[in-house]
Amino acid sequence: MKDFDLVRLRDDLSERGILMILSGPFSHSIVEEFGNAVRHYLENAQLSRTAMMDVFAVYVEQAQNVGNYLRRWESEPHGARIINSGIVIIARDGERYVISSGNLLAPQDVAPLTARLEQLRALDKMGLKALHKEKLRQPLNEWGSGGLGLIQMARKAAAPLQYALTTVDEWVFFTLRVMI
């Protein structure tokens, strides 16, 4: 326990503007409960309804994306490390809110994801709306995702979606950052 200094951890979170963190299991009931807490927090912070619902919406898409990806690994023999790797953070940055999510990815899942993110980063609001219209008609895949979540986040965001990749042993830790 000697390195487990909660005072330092708390100070570090505060310096980084971190308000709330969801880390650990991403079951649907936890995603719901934490989302409810996020909304209560933002209501108390007297955020406009539009901004509050935008932060909530980005949180839901991120948490469901993380949860859906982690669940794919439940029956894999080497999946345990991935399953427990998810995190979502709500932070304040000046007048903005930043919602970030992270989880380990298998190396083969990195390129398709970054290709989609680069596509979104290159589009303006009208381009994002046109892409949204096109993807709206594509059916949901076997994991219940339809490729709309990232586009909806990009449409709400005040700046292009940011992401980072960090190699962790044979995996890649993916971080997504959305500013509202």
Added chain:
Amino acid sequence: MDKLIIEATRSSPALEFDAETGRLSIKGESYPENAAAFYAPVFAWLKEFLAGLASGAAVQVDLQILYLNSSSTKVMLNFLDLLEQAAQSGASVTVNWHYDPDNEAILECGQDLSEELEAVMFNMVGQTGNLS
């Protein structure tokens, strides 16, 4: 045909579909764990209802949505597509999209969906205050 009544949960809306009056309403938030599974019985009911519709019959749909996640947005388009087909075949279908003007995301979502419809009469109904 029996009414379809589904109670709201934190992540799924309340539904009340009445075949006798032709009035269907969906109220609340939608981000269920599996949108396709949650809405499967809703689509089964709607398909049966629309198949038995008399020609020229009137259908009124009231949507009072506070939040739709991305997969529920797709499901909502599929739902409206079925109504559009009925309207193309001669039914008189009105959809009222009730929104809180302070919640721009839902206003925008209604606009996105209305662009996909032609024969359905789609009304944007702004109401302040009483939607939460």
